[in-house]
Amino acid sequence: MRLELEKRSEHSALMTILSPVLALVLTLIAGGILFAAMGYNPGEALYAFFLEPLTNQWSIEELLVKAGPLILIAVGLSVCFLSNNWNIGAEGQFTIGALTGSIIPILFHEYTGPMAMPLMVLMGALGGMAWASVPAFLKTRFGTNEILTSLMLVYIAQYLLDYLVRGPWRDPDGFNFPESRLFDDAHTLMTLGDGRLHLGIVFALVAVLAVWFMLSQTLKGFEIKVMGETPRAGRFAGFSHRGIVWFGFLISGACAGIAGMAEVSGSIGQLTPVISPGYGFTAIIVAFLGRLNPIGIVFAGLLLALSYIGGESAQVSIGLTDKITRVFQGMLLFFVLGCDTLILYRIRLIKTARKAGGAHGRA
Amino acid sequence: MRKLSKILATAALALGLGAGSSFADEPLKVGFVYVGPVSDHGYSYQHDLARKAVEKHFGDKVETTFIENVPGGADAERAVERLARSGHELVFSTSFGFMNPTLKVAKRFPNVKFEHATGFKRAKNMATYNGRFYEARYVMGQIAATASETGTAGYIGAFPIPEVVRGMNAFMLGAQSVDPDFKVKVIWVNSWYDPGREADAAKALVDQGVDVILQHTDSPAPLQIAQERGVLAFGQASDNIEFAPTSQASALLNDWAPYYIDRIQAVMDGTWEATDTWGGIDSGMVKLAPLRNVSDEVKAVAEETIAKFESGEFEPFTGPVYKQDGTVFLEDGVEVTDEQLLGMNFFVKGFDASLPN
Numbered sequence: 001m002r003l004e005l006e007k008r009s010e011h012s013a014l015m016t017i018l019s020p021v022l023a024l025v026l027t028l029i030a031g032g033i034l035f036a037a038m039g040y041n042p043g044e045a046l047y048a049f050f051l052e053p054l055t056n057q058w059s060i061e062e063l064l065v066k067a068g069p070l071i072l073i074a075v076g077l078s079v080c081f082l083s084n085n086w087n088i089g090a091e092g093q094f095t096i097g098a099l100t101g102s103i104i105p106i107l108f109h110e111y112t113g114p115m116a117m118p119l120m121v122l123m124g125a126l127g128g129m130a131w132a133s134v135p136a137f138l139k140t141r142f143g144t145n146e147i148l149t150s151l152m153l154v155y156i157a158q159y160l161l162d163y164l165v166r167g168p169w170r171d172p173d174g175f176n177f178p179e180s181r182l183f184d185d186a187h188t189l190m191t192l193g194d195g196r197l198h199l200g201i202v203f204a205l206v207a208v209l210a211v212w213f214m215l216s217q218t219l220k221g222f223e224i225k226v227m228g229e230t231p232r233a234g235r236f237a238g239f240s241h242r243g244i245v246w247f248g249f250l251i252s253g254a255c256a257g258i259a260g261m262a263e264v265s266g267s268i269g270q271l272t273p274v275i276s277p278g279y280g281f282t283a284i285i286v287a288f289l290g291r292l293n294p295i296g297i298v299f300a301g302l303l304l305a306l307s308y309i310g311g312e313s314a315q316v317s318i319g320l321t322d323k324i325t326r327v328f329q330g331m332l333l334f335f336v337l338g339c340d341t342l343i344l345y346r347i348r349l350i351k352t353a354r355k356a357g358g359a360h361g362r363a
Numbered sequence: 364m365r366k367l368s369k370i371l372a373t374a375a376l377a378l379g380l381g382a383g384s385s386f387a388d389e390p391l392k393v394g395f396v397y398v399g400p401v402s403d404h405g406y407s408y409q410h411d412l413a414r415k416a417v418e419k420h421f422g423d424k425v426e427t428t429f430i431e432n433v434p435g436g437a438d439a440e441r442a443v444e445r446l447a448r449s450g451h452e453l454v455f456s457t458s459f460g461f462m463n464p465t466l467k468v469a470k471r472f473p474n475v476k477f478e479h480a481t482g483f484k485r486a487k488n489m490a491t492y493n494g495r496f497y498e499a500r501y502v503m504g505q506i507a508a509t510a511s512e513t514g515t516a517g518y519i520g521a522f523p524i525p526e527v528v529r530g531m532n533a534f535m536l537g538a539q540s541v542d543p544d545f546k547v548k549v550i551w552v553n554s555w556y557d558p559g560r561e562a563d564a565a566k567a568l569v570d571q572g573v574d575v576i577l578q579h580t581d582s583p584a585p586l587q588i589a590q591e592r593g594v595l596a597f598g599q600a601s602d603n604i605e606f607a608p609t610s611q612a613s614a615l616l617n618d619w620a621p622y623y624i625d626r627i628q629a630v631m632d633g634t635w636e637a638t639d640t641w642g643g644i645d646s647g648m649v650k651l652a653p654l655r656n657v658s659d660e661v662k663a664v665a666e667e668t669i670a671k672f673e674s675g676e677f678e679p680f681t682g683p684v685y686k687q688d689g690t691v692f693l694e695d696g697v698e699v700t701d702e703q704l705l706g707m708n709f710f711v712k713g714f715d716a717s718l719p720n
Contacts, residue, residue, distance in 0.1 A: 058444075058448065062441050065437065065441075066437075066441075162553070166522070166523065166524070175483055175525060175702075175705045175706040176524065176525050176706045176707070176708040177459065177482075177483075177524060177525065178522065178524055179463075182463065196437075196440070196441075263436075263437060267436070267437035267440075268436055268437055269463065269467075270463060272435050272436060272460060273435065273460075273522075274434050274435035274436050274460065275435075275436050276436065277434050277436065277438055309441075312430055312441070312442060312445060313445070315428075315429070315430050315431070316394075316428050316430060316445055316446065316449055317449075319428070321431075322400065322430075322431045322432045323400075
């Protein structure tokens, strides 16, 4: 007797949309049980985790500060993933975008003209694109696996950042501590409101709208989806395989690069050895949680940001350990993948043992 | 009816207590921000031990909160601000990377007091504190040079920043005070906490013939390797004797509790000021774990130096001290200044390795 996954002949369109919601509900239930097992009042803990952060303006602004880079990177990645290209290295493109975006504030800090900020954004985008073009080139030229190359470039980017802030870009007045000089006001992204919320979230929303428009209204969007799902059919239609690889990587690299530049200029105000708590990797989760749909990604980005902010808020208000945040994110992913699997497949109990090696159940 | 009167009586009692108690009886809320998990058995763990000591010392006069595992970057500022916003009157931000974030929050919350560890920026409501951990490393240098048979120690460093380089130099000066030809091999692991890489570094050093291992990283992995390979080693931040029962000679201990208790008392008394504290062995902030697995001769050497530090009259960086390239760092009889210590980014004479830059 054994269990087998059998592909459903058709799957419910409604369930495809409802699945993340269902996964969220299951996470909340499992989380409640977990809190109860740890001796907390589940209602109080869930409130501290998911609702309390939404009860004051500061906290909501901080949520948007956190969600901004996640959404911006994830929207770029969705284009790449839809075209069946696997850019796992957004974290590296983010880092390089932060570096190239910091060239003016660090090396040319006397330049504070009105063009400084637009140039910084442009340089951040170009840096991210340059870093993303390496795996794109290797894939189109040599057929190299882009998952490996883009991932490995993350570590190179991080060491480059490390080298620069400990060496040539170190603040000359900073007692040799590994940090760059603080950015001039002219090199700091404009804030919205009186807190830390900055233009980065606007960049993210612009990218969401642009990608949504491209995917749903333009031929390019159609090309991306065709090349992603049935590359053979796409080639018959005259679409270029190489072209789509480059397009996906450059778009996602530009988004990650701008996110990196915005994080450094808007949120941190200097280059430090650590500029990201793993935004580039979390954004992969955000992209899939949002069904690779720009609007879905906005919600997924807010949810993931809430899980971080809520975890911190619960540490302060009820003394919950930080590790719970990780467990929560893990549970959320688990339930999302579980729900998705069960939409596409059904579980069948098979009574009599079959010969091994049969292809039964595989489409 | 009896029940009702009981409730009323209780309520009256509660009210009476409430009216009788002054505002000062409200617990003082004190917040802590840690860079690592409290379970790291190293740096953040020691800060958290001190937090617990604070709770024990003040009882219900304080209420403490901590946020752990805060990386640098944008998250640090939010964590510090969250504590400032939620009624904490004193916030200890315990990692160098929190310096500018703490300063930004301090400017926005002039009525909250901030204490930042290991940095150099201060404000009217932001003090700094750090330990002179290099003093303990000088003692370790003497222990190593006295106990070593190969005349070579291995040093596992996290990052080539002044805090680490200062410790290495102090270790070297201590070793040279016993054996002028003492050698130190250095491996950088580029991480504060990476048990795998720290273990690999320790193995490589033992293979290269060192018989004492030093670490300025936070995991107990190098101690475990030292135990396995039968060489001497020193623990970091906490007494980790359980990881190396027959190998740990001593350990560098960070004891923040007396400082935290002092500072909280100062807030309660209204005498708190934005001071700059750099406490050494004499202040109790820096300690060495009990000497074990070394001969009585070694113990005598170490204890004599510790006593000199305790009297507050000894400075390991006293000239003549030469830089690695042979130039003079300190003229004969000249003592180092705190600025020189704070920005130290060169090796003293005697290191084989060059400092990566």
